[in-house]
Amino acid sequence: xxxxxxxxxxxxxxxxxxxxxxxxxxxxxxxxxxxxxxxxxxxxxxxxxxxxxxxxxxxxxxxxxxxxxxxxxxxxxxxxxxxxxxxxxxxxxxxxxxxxxxxxxxxxxxxxxxxxxxxxxxxx
Amino acid sequence: xxxxxxxxxxxxxxxxxxxxxxxxxxxxxxxxxxxxxxxxxxxxxxxxxxxxxxxxxxxxxxxxxxxxxxxxxxxxxxxxxxxxxxxxxxxxxxxxxxxxxxxxxxxxxxxxxxxxxxxxxxxxxxxxxxxxxxxxxxxxxxx
Numbered sequence: 001x002x003x004x005x006x007x008x009x010x011x012x013x014x015x016x017x018x019x020x021x022x023x024x025x026x027x028x029x030x031x032x033x034x035x036x037x038x039x040x041x042x043x044x045x046x047x048x049x050x051x052x053x054x055x056x057x058x059x060x061x062x063x064x065x066x067x068x069x070x071x072x073x074x075x076x077x078x079x080x081x082x083x084x085x086x087x088x089x090x091x092x093x094x095x096x097x098x099x100x101x102x103x104x105x106x107x108x109x110x111x112x113x114x115x116x117x118x119x120x121x122x123x124x
Numbered sequence: 125x126x127x128x129x130x131x132x133x134x135x136x137x138x139x140x141x142x143x144x145x146x147x148x149x150x151x152x153x154x155x156x157x158x159x160x161x162x163x164x165x166x167x168x169x170x171x172x173x174x175x176x177x178x179x180x181x182x183x184x185x186x187x188x189x190x191x192x193x194x195x196x197x198x199x200x201x202x203x204x205x206x207x208x209x210x211x212x213x214x215x216x217x218x219x220x221x222x223x224x225x226x227x228x229x230x231x232x233x234x235x236x237x238x239x240x241x242x243x244x245x246x247x248x249x250x251x252x253x254x255x256x257x258x259x260x261x262x263x264x265x266x267x
Contacts, residue, residue, distance in 0.1 A: 087250070088253050089206055089208050089252055089258035090165060092159050092180045092206060093206060093247070095204065097242065098202065099184075102185040102186055106187060118202040
């Protein structure tokens with residue numbers, strides 16, 4: 001009678017997980033930093049496109065910074081934060097940052113998924 | 125149903141709902157206006173209303189375009205309702221009434237597209253350069 005014998009060993013998986021555990025944080029931090037920078041440029045582009053003649057240079061106030069290993073901020077900064085071009089209701093609400101989040105949010109989620117997949121199956 | 129690619133039907137539905145919510149018999153100008161049609165601004169006739177809402181609708185980049193009933197629409201919109209008044213209290217009242225009328229309620233455009241508004245952001249009123257108070261509440265919806 002032919003016998004097939006299976007030998008099960010999770011050593012490789014344990015080894016992979018130990019390696020991955022050490023890679024996740026730096027790779028995730030790099031991803032967040034890249035997305036924060038990308039988001040700043042997206043926000044600046046939207047602000048340039050949306051601003052009127054009085055806000056021509058408003059986009060320059062949109063900056064970004066990492067506020068932690070895995071988090072960052074994008075938005076207008078400076079002494080006149082929120083009032084860089086005066087405060088009025090006639091031009092409606094500024095949705096530059098909301099529009100930026102619409103673009104960067106799904107992009108970050110997709111890239112985080114790709115990063116996780118690459119940790120388990122590199123190069124695929 | 126043909127996808128809705130024009131913001132105006134959504135804006136029209138929102139304007140009607142918010143106007144009803146804030147209308148009073150004492151002041152017939154206390155309504156919701158498309159931002160380009162506020163009386164007394166730009167080239168529009170009339171005097172600037174004392175208290176009113178101004179509505180903007182812009183198309184939103186949103187691949188999912190989900191609705192609250194679990195269905196997906198084909199187009200997402202961002203609805204921005206600004207509350208303008210002479211005092212903080214007036215502007216806040218407009219925002220509160222508009223929110224109650226819009227949020228978690230199903231609305232229908234003239235051509236039959238249904239949508240519900242989901243809360244996105246709120247900016248408390250503050251005084252503006254002309255002395256009026258302005259705040260805004262934004263919603264997202266999908267048709």
